[in-house]
Amino acid sequence: MNPWITTPITAGLVRGAAELERTEHGLRPHRLPARARAQTPDPQLAMVEAQPSGVRVSFRTSATAVELDAVATRRVYAGIPARPPGVYDLLVDGRLAGQATVPGGNTLTIDLAAGSTSLDAGPAGTVSFTGLPGTPKDVEIWLPHNEGVELVALRTDAPVSPVTGGDRPVWLHHGSSISHGSDAASPSTTWPALAAARGGVELINLGLGGSALLDPFTARVLRETPADLISVKLGINLVNADVMRLRAFVPAVHGFLDTVREGHPTTPLLVVSAIHCPIHEDTPGPLTFDLAALRDGGQVKFVTTGDPAERAAGKLTLRVIREELAGIVTQRAASDPHLHYLNGLDLYGEQDSTDLPLPDRLHPDAATHRLIADRFAKLVFTGDGPFARGGARR
Missing domain, CATH: 2.60.120.260 (Galactose-binding domain-like)
Known part of the structure; x- marks a missing residue:
């Protein structure tokens, strides 16, 4: 039988x-x-x-x-x-x-x-x-x-x-390859998956490797997806793809957030800036493979081809983006009390890049995914964190 x-x-x-x-x-x-x-x-x-x-x-x-x-x-x-x-x-x-x-x-x-x-x-x-x-x-x-x-x-x-998420709040998250899970050990141990487990929430992960680029269609997906908690992690792809200058970046962020708010006017919304990435802190993109590392040792590593002097012409770096995002959220929060900001350096900062360096200069390893998840859960899901009360069920 x-x-x-x-x-x-x-x-x-x-x-x-x-x-x-x-x-x-x-x-x-x-x-x-x-x-x-x-x-x-x-x-x-x-x-x-x-x-x-x-x-x-x-x-x-x-x-x-x-x-x-x-x-x-x-x-x-x-x-x-x-x-x-x-x-x-x-x-x-x-x-x-x-x-x-x-x-x-x-x-x-x-x-x-x-x-x-x-x-x-x-x-x-x-x-x-x-x-x-x-x-x-x-x-x-x-x-x-x-x-x-x-x-x-x-x-x-x-x-x-079938089972559903039960009474767990739905956390909708958008970000780059790091949120997608690059170099995590397995799918349930990407930092968003680990943070969701610690926060007791139902994860919808819109981490899109190389593609957190303030695309309007992504904002519309966030707008139209039922969620109790929303976060958007912005920065690294905008620098390493070199897709826009400061003049376009600021209104693009406002437009992205405006679109999300059309569908979620009072949902807790968290803007997260990039974690520390030494090659892009003060140097613009675009990013490319380190062909010498590949040729000489078969190692996958990345290098940036920009020039720090290009910041004067409006090219973006991570330091510039963090400052602008903090300012945008401060400005908007005056009329949007459910909007919050988290500095990505609080998840992985300069000292962390010495203790747990990014193996390919861009993506965290499995241990660092766990570190980021632990810190995110503590800062966001507990105490006075923006997601601590779990949001209102839709």
Whole structure:
């Protein structure tokens, strides 16, 4: 007798995604809806929004064994050592109970020198978790934060039923690759995921690697997404992409916040500036790979190509952005008492960059994700923090 029960994967079983796209294999979670995706031709954004950071398959069951079939899409950069495959975290009643990776899948090869990409298709694979307690429990499978996923099939040895976030407030967060989870150990240990667990909130993670660029369509997604708590972390991508000058930056921030406020007029809204990043504190972008480090030691590191003197012409640095964001929030808070500011240096500052340096000069490692999460949770979710009372349920 076959003990497995196959349960169709539907939106009721998937949390943290904006929508699910039907593909030839199954369902692809997206963190931006189709309308937003249609408003930019940027392949970087298309890749990262389909990497399901913070997205999980959630259900209640008495099953002792769980299997999930999925097709991975992993990116590989020509000439750069491949990173390990993405991790699937199994949480049982909120506690990590297992980890696995999916074999097979697609490989997206990006040639930075030629400016080209190629896709090699591969088969679906399976993650399997066994030995679970046979009592009723909440199960979450956190999908990899750093590779694309198509969900194919869910199997268990007992029936499942959907679960929701219950009475937990919904925290909607937007940020850069650091919020997305770059170099975190696993999807449930990115700093937003850890902070959400400490704060007892339901996370929707709109951390978009390389893409926290004050895009109007992102502001509209924040506006239209039901949430009890909202945060936007701004700075590093605006510098390393070198997309605007100070003249455009200030009104763009105001416009971004205006749009969010159209849908959430009194929701606690936290503006967070960038953590300490030595290469961009006083030097503008654009950013590029350190080809010497790659050539000589096979190491992925970044360098900035800007000139500090260009600040006089309005080029942005992290120090400039922090000062401007603090001023913008102070100005707006006079008529918006639910708007708050958090200096990113309080999450990871200059001394931290000495004690726990950014391995590639840009992204924190797993230990630093935990440090940032601990500090964020303490400053924001406890005491007099802006999210301490959890917001009002919608």
